[in-house]
């Protein structure tokens with residue numbers, strides 16, 4: 001993608017036609033009209049497949065929403081009582097919300113991380129503004145929770161960052177099991193090194209030993 005094409009990306013250009021047609025139906029005189037508009041943009045997360053799996057030929061793979069849902073549930077398992085797990089769940093539910101319009105960009109895509117951040121920051125501000133039309137405080141909260149994650153501003157965000165990697169690795173392990181030796185997704189497992197908290201490290205270490213056992217069994221059959 002050329003530099004010119006990259007910087008041409010705007011939120012407005014990323015809004016798909018089915019959402020564009022809704023924009024003329026909201027009115028600041030009717031704040032509640034922004035609720036369904038915002039949530040129909042969120043719906044895009046339910047149909048967008050996670051690019052990393054698509055790139056590795058996983059048929060019928062999970063969506064971005066699937067990933068965030070299981071992350072939300074995962075935060076409820078954190079047993080460190082000093083962590084505000086309700087806040088973790090909220091961060092999990094919004095951390096990839098900008099991908100509704102930006103799309104799911106992997107570390108191997110041609111979009112560099114500054115451009116990815118630029119697009120996602122424009123989008124989260126756009127989404128936050130939509131919610132503020134209905135409720136100022138809720139719109140601000142969604143933006144702040146997203147920034148907590150993006151900038152790892154809190155220990156809760158650090159846990160969610162770790163769970164983002166754990167959830168991906170668990171999904172990777174599930175795809176490797178499903179494909180019974182046909183798909184060895186080694187590339188993703190380098191993410192283990194990014195996990196920082198002791199508790200989530202213990203989750204990852206357990207998963208890694210399960211994966212090692214799986215491949216020992218699969219490779220013994222060959």
Ligand SMILES: Nc1nc2c(ncn2[C@H]2C[C@H](O)[C@@H](COP(=O)(O)O)O2)c(=O)[nH]1
Pocket residue numbers: 050051052053055096104105106107108164168187188189190191
């Ligand atoms: N091909 C690879 N894709 C990867 C890797 N690590 C992450 N990813 C994918 C997973 C998602 O599709 C996307 C970003 O995920 P976020 O949850 O961070 O938005 O990138 C990898 O090692 N290889």
Ligand SMILES: [Mn+2]
Pocket residue numbers: 067095096164
């Ligand atoms: Mn994520």
